[in-house]
Amino acid sequence: MTDFTIKTPAPKASAKTKAQAGVKRAKAAVEKAVETVAEKAEVARTYAAEKADIGKTWTAEKAQVAHQQAEEHPVALAVGTFVAGLVFGFLLARNFDR
Secondary structure: OOOOOOOOOOOOHHHHHHHHHHHHHHHHHHHHHHHHHHHHHHHHHHHHHHHHHHHHHHHHHHHHHHHHHHHHOHHHHHHHHHHHHHHHHHHHHHHHHO
């Protein structure tokens, strides 16, 4: 009786080399992505800090004006708040009705 063996070709070395090259490209892409994200985060952090300072100043000025108006016209403030509450209550009631 004869012994038959099936010989399968060994994987080529070029397939391993291609896989290693793919891994190197993937690592490089990840490193570049991390650098890009870090740069974008720093830009966003700077932008947010600048806008927060501007917003804080703007809000303080508007709050001061609103406070002065409320002191000068307390009845108008009360009526305005009442009307705003009615409108808001109406919209809520209409929404809950569905």
